[in-house]
Amino acid sequence: MHKRVPVSIESAHCSTCMMGHVCLPVGMPSQEVEQLDALVKERVRLEKGDVLFRHGETLNALFGLRLGSVKTQLEEQSGQVQITGFYLPGEIIGLDGMAEGQHSSTAIAMEDSEVCVVRMQDVDEISRYVPSLQHQIRRIMSKEIARSHQVLLALGSMRSEQRLAAFLLNLSQRLAALGYSSTDFIMRMSREEIGNYLGLTLETVSRLFSRFAREGLIRVSQREVRILDMIALHELVGKPG
């Protein structure tokens, strides 16, 4: 449990990676992407439940998720936990905590996963001759800020049904960007994790899934979802109050 297995990497190159169009290099000209090849010197394989990093540990790298899914959570001394994000392939983990040089959250693999390790010192090194790398990092961080503001919006001013609808639509969209179906997918997280993330109890989440299904918005069986009425979900989220 909780082991991090370094993986020997032959083809650990951003320029040849399938995730290039969604990951760190997104939008960069291909000649600059080639110069990123020195950026990833290590990959780590994680088993379900493994901890990628833990709250308080020194931060010296970012992690690009290559495969699988990962959640990040704040852990209070009182024992309460708040999930702050669910990450899919192509997304970057570890952006908080660069302020103090140590992670403010804990990252846990939700299924068998693999991440590319990007050392910050290599970022500094390489960005000397690839200036756009700095822009990419800023862009990614900014996106993370905007993302968490969206969640704030959900938690601060939406009713439970709207939160769950927004959650489903967000997942759907991100999966679609990865080339998966936007209507049929498996949720990697439990009802409890969804509830925690959305500021609801697992029972409320479960009831909402049942209700959405009853109303014909979705079909759901355990963690398998099919979205039947995307428009209605959007309307639900957009509704005031």
Added chain:
Amino acid sequence: MHKRVPVSIESAHCSTCMMGHVCLPVGMPSQEVEQLDALVKERVRLEKGDVLFRHGETLNALFGLRLGSVKTQLEEQSGQVQITGFYLPGEIIGLDGMAEGQHSSTAIAMEDSEVCVVRMQDVDEISRYVPSLQHQIRRIMSKEIARSHQVLLALGSMRSEQRLAAFLLNLSQRLAALGYSSTDFIMRMSREEIGNYLGLTLETVSRLFSRFAREGLIRVSQREVRILDMIALHELVGKPG
């Protein structure tokens, strides 16, 4: 209304600015701070209620708050608003939206204020010979991520009284860092704004203030607060559930 008045600046230099120890240059060696003097070419004065930038506008600068206070909010097409942050002097505004090149939130002055305009192209220019500037930007962005995660924690897993206590303690702490009293201060925001930020109604906020006062935790009169029992407030926040 809603005017942004550029201010001629003689002494708009980070190296001589009183905010140096809390603002962008915080922690940088003084010789590097001097090199930041070219960073701020413009200052803008805002009257209470003025909009610094609006959701959707093109972003090409960050703003260092020099004086006053500013709130940022998301504005949904449905008309609902979610306040995502209250900013004090020394804090940097506009970090979201660097991803898409346009602001994702709207920033509004809560009292007469003044901001330093930091153009992103100048950041790129100057960071060529002051590499630590990049670190500073990353640090600030990372801090903003961590900050919004803290708010997520509040909205996702605290009860109303804990949220308000956490809010007060956070304000207290930041004001102390600016050299003001940590126990006596004026809240620049209305009950409604506090409620919106914390995912509560203004009535709930008002009742909580009254209750905290009744229980001897604070004294409060309109927007004037005095914290009487800091420890109890901390305990309240730390309590599970």
Added chain:
DNA sequence: CGAGAGCTTGAGTTATGTCAATTCGTGTGG
């Protein structure tokens, strides 16, 4: 095939929201 974790559903409770009346405070114009 059994045990445990995860999920669903029901019944009853409660924290927080809603609506409404009142007070307080500030700024404006007579």
Added chain:
DNA sequence: CCACACGAATTGACATAACTCAAGCTCTCG
């Protein structure tokens, strides 16, 4: 300078969304 008007805050009574506790069901994995 006073009085009025308007926005902000307080307080009360009531409504309800979401929580809690509890029971039973259903997968999954060993």
